[in-house]
Amino acid sequence: MHIVEFQEPVQIEFRNITKLYGAVAAVNDLSLAVRRGEFLTILGPSGSGKTTTLMLLAGFVAPSKGDILIGGKSVAAVPSYRRDQGIVFQSYALFPHLTVRRNLEFPLEMRGMKPAERIKRVERILERVHLNDFGDRMPSQLSGGQQQRVALARALIADPPILLLDEPLGALDRSLREQMQVELKVLHKEFAITTVCVTHDQDEALTLSDRIVVMRDGRIEQIDAPEMLYDRPATRFVAKFLGEANILENPGFEIESDMVQPSGTVAMLRPERICVAPPASPKRADSHQRQSVIGTVADMIYAGPLRKYHVRVGSTPFVVREHVAAGQPVFRAGDEVRLEWLRSDVRFVSA
Amino acid sequence: MSIPQKLSLKPVGLAVPAFAILLAVFGIPMIRLFLTSLDAPAFSLANYEAFFRQGANVRVLFQTIEVSLVVTAICVIIGYPTAYLMASAPKNLRTALIVLVVIPYLTSLLVRTYAWIVILGDRGMVNNVLLELGLISSPLPLIYNRMAVYVGMVQIMLPLMILPLVTVMVSIDRSLVAAARSMGAQPSAAFWRVFFPLSLPGVRSGSLLVFVLCLGFYITPAALGGLRDAMLSTFIAAQVETSFNMARTATSAFILLGIAAVMLAIFGLDLAGTQGRAVRPMPESSWKPVRLLSAIKRFSNELAASYRAKRWNAKLYQASNIRRRTIARAVFVVSVMLFLLLPSVVVVIMSFSAGEFLTFPPPGISLKWYRSFFDDPSWTGAALTSVEIGVAVTILSTIVGTLAAYGLNRTSPKLRSILTLLLLAPITLPSIVVGISAYLGLLSFGLIGTKTGIALTHSLGAIAYVVVIVSATLASFDRRLEQAAMSMRAGPLQTFKRVTLPLIRPGIMGGALFAFLHSFDEVVKTSLVSGLSIRTLPLKMWENIRHEIDPTIAAVASLLVLLPVLWLAAIYVTWWRSRPSAEHALPDAAA
Numbered sequence: 005m006h007i008v009e010f011q012e013p014v015q016i017e018f019r020n021i022t023k024l025y026g027a028v029a030a031v032n033d034l035s036l037a038v039r040r041g042e043f044l045t046i047l048g049p050s051g052s053g054k055t056t057t058l059m060l061l062a063g064f065v066a067p068s069k070g071d072i073l074i075g076g077k078s079v080a081a082v083p084s085y086r087r088d089q090g091i092v093f094q095s096y097a098l099f100p101h102l103t104v105r106r107n108l109e110f111p112l113e114m115r116g117m118k119p120a121e122r123i124k125r126v127e128r129i130l131e132r133v134h135l136n137d138f139g140d141r142m143p144s145q146l147s148g149g150q151q152q153r154v155a156l157a158r159a160l161i162a163d164p165p166i167l168l169l170d171e172p173l174g175a176l177d178r179s180l181r182e183q184m185q186v187e188l189k190v191l192h193k194e195f196a197i198t199t200v201c202v203t204h205d206q207d208e209a210l211t212l213s214d215r216i217v218v219m220r221d222g223r224i225e226q227i228d229a230p231e232m233l234y235d236r237p238a239t240r241f242v243a244k245f246l247g248e249a250n251i252l253e254n255p256g257f258e259i260e261s262d263m264v265q266p267s268g269t270v271a272m273l274r275p276e277r278i279c280v281a282p283p284a285s286p287k288r289a290d291s292h293q294r295q296s297v298i299g300t301v302a303d304m305i306y307a308g309p310l311r312k313y314h315v316r317v318g319s320t321p322f323v324v325r326e327h328v329a330a331g332q333p334v335f336r337a338g339d340e341v342r343l344e345w346l347r348s349d350v351r352f353v354s355a
Numbered sequence: 356m357s358i359p360q361k362l363s364l365k366p367v368g369l370a371v372p373a374f375a376i377l378l379a380v381f382g383i384p385m386i387r388l389f390l391t392s393l394d395a396p397a398f399s400l401a402n403y404e405a406f407f408r409q410g411a412n413v414r415v416l417f418q419t420i421e422v423s424l425v426v427t428a429i430c431v432i433i434g435y436p437t438a439y440l441m442a443s444a445p446k447n448l449r450t451a452l453i454v455l456v457v458i459p460y461l462t463s464l465l466v467r468t469y470a471w472i473v474i475l476g477d478r479g480m481v482n483n484v485l486l487e488l489g490l491i492s493s494p495l496p497l498i499y500n501r502m503a504v505y506v507g508m509v510q511i512m513l514p515l516m517i518l519p520l521v522t523v524m525v526s527i528d529r530s531l532v533a534a535a536r537s538m539g540a541q542p543s544a545a546f547w548r549v550f551f552p553l554s555l556p557g558v559r560s561g562s563l564l565v566f567v568l569c570l571g572f573y574i575t576p577a578a579l580g581g582l583r584d585a586m587l588s589t590f591i592a593a594q595v596e597t598s599f600n601m602a603r604t605a606t607s608a609f610i611l612l613g614i615a616a617v618m619l620a621i622f623g624l625d626l627a628g629t630q631g632r633a634v635r636p637m638p639e640s641s642w643k644p645v646r647l648l649s650a651i652k653r654f655s656n657e658l659a660a661s662y663r664a665k666r667w668n669a670k671l672y673q674a675s676n677i678r679r680r681t682i683a684r685a686v687f688v689v690s691v692m693l694f695l696l697l698p699s700v701v702v703v704i705m706s707f708s709a710g711e712f713l714t715f716p717p718p719g720i721s722l723k724w725y726r727s728f729f730d731d732p733s734w735t736g737a738a739l740t741s742v743e744i745g746v747a748v749t750i751l752s753t754i755v756g757t758l759a760a761y762g763l764n765r766t767s768p769k770l771r772s773i774l775t776l777l778l779l780a781p782i783t784l785p786s787i788v789v790g791i792s793a794y795l796g797l798l799s800f801g802l803i804g805t806k807t808g809i810a811l812t813h814s815l816g817a818i819a820y821v822v823v824i825v826s827a828t829l830a831s832f833d834r835r836l837e838q839a840a841m842s843m844r845a846g847p848l849q850t851f852k853r854v855t856l857p858l859i860r861p862g863i864m865g866g867a868l869f870a871f872l873h874s875f876d877e878v879v880k881t882s883l884v885s886g887l888s889i890r891t892l893p894l895k896m897w898e899n900i901r902h903e904i905d906p907t908i909a910a911v912a913s914l915l916v917l918l919p920v921l922w923l924a925a926i927y928v929t930w931w932r933s934r935p936s937a938e939h940a941l942p943d944a945a946a
Binding site: 062063064083084085086087088089090091093094095097098099100101110111114115158159162168 | 833835836838839840841842843844845846847849850853854857858
C-alpha cells in the first residue's frame, strides 16, 4: 500500500460544506482535507452525495453553505474554468466532433500554449497511454478502454495539480477494469497528482486509494485507509457496505471478546474470519483464543476459489467464506458444523 | 437572493428577445381580443350567445369538427400501416422512405393545394384519363365538394401522422414481439397485445397534431371545397373581409381556440390511461383548466416529438428481423408514397404545358409559363419580396429562437415547459387567430403594410419552429461535454463556440429551414397584415388560385417544389460534416 506522506501540506479542504436542493441536503455539513499527492476515494451508495461532493470541488455546483479551499485559497466564487484541475467524466465526455489529437490539444489551447509545444505534448502523452496510432481517430472509432485512456490523458496533459475522477472505470468490463486500475495507480504515482475519485465500486476504492471516505446521506460515515476501513469499520453501515459482514445482534449465545463491548454497538465478524469444521473434529492448539458454536448448514455456494456457506446457529444466520483447499471437508445443506473464530477477530460497530 | 439563485435565473434571460416579439405582436393583442369578445369592461357573454344563436354559425362549427375528425381518422387508417411497414423496412430503405414523406411535408401548402385543382378539376388529370378511357362521357364533379377537401387535407396531413408514428415504432424493441411469439402468441395476437399498445403514443401524438392543425385549416378547404364546405377559419376570414366587427371576430376566434383546447383535453385524457406510458403521469385533477393546461403542454411535447422525427438519422435502429415483405405490402407503401408525391409531380409536369388552361395531361410541352413568370414584374417582384422577407425572418428567428432554446434548456423543467408552450402558441393555434392578433399588434406600432410588419408576423411562427427543433437537439446534447470544456479552462463563450455550437449545428440548420419555409409559404397571416400594399409570392399565388389559374402558377410551384429538396441536401451536408468520422473531419472544423 502506498503510504500517505503525512508531512505533505493540505491541498484541498472542505469546510462545513452544505449543498441543498430545495429542502434536501445532498451534502450536509461536510468537512474534509486532502493532502498533496494523496489518492482519496469517495465511496457510497447512490444518493449518498458523493457525486455532488465531486461536482462542488469541480465548480459545477455552488455550495449553499461553507467554503472550499484549494491550496489554501477559497474557490467558492471561482468558476470551474478558472480552477486548475483535470476531470475524467463517467461517460468520458470526449468531444465527439474532434479527433483524439484535437481533444488532447483542447486544454493546452485554452491555456494559450503555442502549437509547436502542444503537438510535442500530445505526442508524448499519446505514447504514454499507448495510443500513438490513434491520434487521428474520432472518439467514436475507439473502444471503451481506449476512450477511457484518452479521457485520462486529456485530464493529465496540462499537468493540473488536481485530478478528479467520476466513476472512471464504471463503463469498462471486468478484466479491462482491473487492467486500468493498475494503469491508473501507476499514472497517479508518476504524475504525483492529488486525486479525488468517486465510485460505488468497493474493489476499485480498496485497490486505488490512500484513504477512503464512506458517505451516507450527505455525511461522512467514516474516513480511513482501505485496510483500516475494512478491518475496523466504525459503523454497521460501513461494515455492510464494504464487503460482507455477519452482524451478531442478539445471537442467542454470549459473544466472547478480549474487549468490553461498548454500549450502542453490535458484534461483527467478517465471513473469511470464520472457520467451518465437523462438529466432532479435534480442538485446535489455540482453542483457548477461539470461540466456537454449533450450527446447521442451510446452503453451500461454490464460487471457484471460494466456498460460501450459509449456516444457522439457532435463529442467527451466518455467512462463512472459505478458500478451497485440498483435503478440506465439504458440507452440504442439513449438515451439522462447528463454526469457530479468534476472539480477537470480533469487532464492535456502532448500530 | 443568493448567488446560485441569480445564476439559475440568468439563462432564462436569453429567451427575452423571443418573448418580446411574441408579446408585442401576438400576446398582448390576444389578451385585448379576448377582453373584446367578453365586452370588457362590461363583461358579458352576449357575443358568445349571439354566435350560438345563429344556426349558420353552429353548422360551420360542427362542420369544422366533422371535417377534422374525418381527416384525422383517414390519416390514422392510412398512416398506421404505412408507418408500420416503414419501421420494419431495412435501414436504408426506411431512410429513403422517410425522406419521401418529409419532402411533401416540406413542400409549400399552396403548391400542393394547387396541384389538387390540377388533378381533380373538370379538365384535370382524373377526368381526362377517365374520358380518354371512355369510362365517363362528361367530367365528374370531383372538385369543389367535400370529397376534394378530404383528399387534399389528407395528403397534406398524412406526413404529420406518419412521422411521429415511425419515430415511436422504430423505438419499439422488436424482441418484445418475438418474446410474445415465444410464449405462444399468434402473430396477430403478438401484434395487438404487444406492438400496438406500445405504438399508441405515436398514434396519439400524430392524431392530436393532425386534428388540431385541421381545426385551423383555411387554404385547402377554401380552394378545394364548395360554398357549403366552409371551415371556421374561412368563416372568420370572411367576417374580417366583410365587416371588421372586432367583437364578433374575436368571439369566433376564441370559440375556435376553445374547441381546439377541449378536443386536446379529451384526446389527451382518453388515451393516457391505456398505453402504459407513465413518463409524464398526470395528476388527477378535477379542476378543468389544470387538466387542459397539462394536456396542451403534452401536446407541445407531441409536437416536438414529430419534429424530432426529422432527426431520423440519429435514431435509426438496426432492425434485426427483416420480414418477408409480400407484394401486397410493397404495393400499399408504393401507393401511399405516390399519393404523397403525386401533387409535386403533377405540378412539375403542368409547368411545362403548352396549353392555355388547366388541362392535364398538357397538350404540348413548352417553357412559356416559366417565361411568363420571369417576364412578369408582378410575379418576380412578389418573389423578390418573399425572398427578402424570408431571409430576414430566417436570420432573426434562428438567432432569437436558438438563444431562447438554449436559455430554456438551462431552466427548471417546470418553467421550461410553460415558456415553451407559450412560444409554440403561434404554430399551435389556428393561423387566422394568430393573424388577427398580429394585425392588432402591428396596428399599434404602425407597421401594417410594411415588410418589417410581415417579417415580424412570420417570425412568430418561425421562432416557434426554431425553438422546437433546437430544443430537441439540445435535449440529446450531453451537458457534460460543456463541463469537460470548462474543466479545461474554456470560458462560457469559448465553450459555446467550440463545443456546443458545432454539436447542435444540424438542429440550428433544421430550425432555419423551417423558419424559411414557414415564411415562404405563409398566406393567411400575411394577407391580414400586408394591408394590400405588399404582395408576397404566396399572396400572389393564392390570388391566382382563387381567380385566374393560368399555368404560370405551375411554373412558380414547380420552382417551389425544388426548395425543400435543396434545403434537405444542405442540411444533410452539414450533418454529414459534423458527423464524427476521421476521413471527413476537417482539421479546422471547430475553429
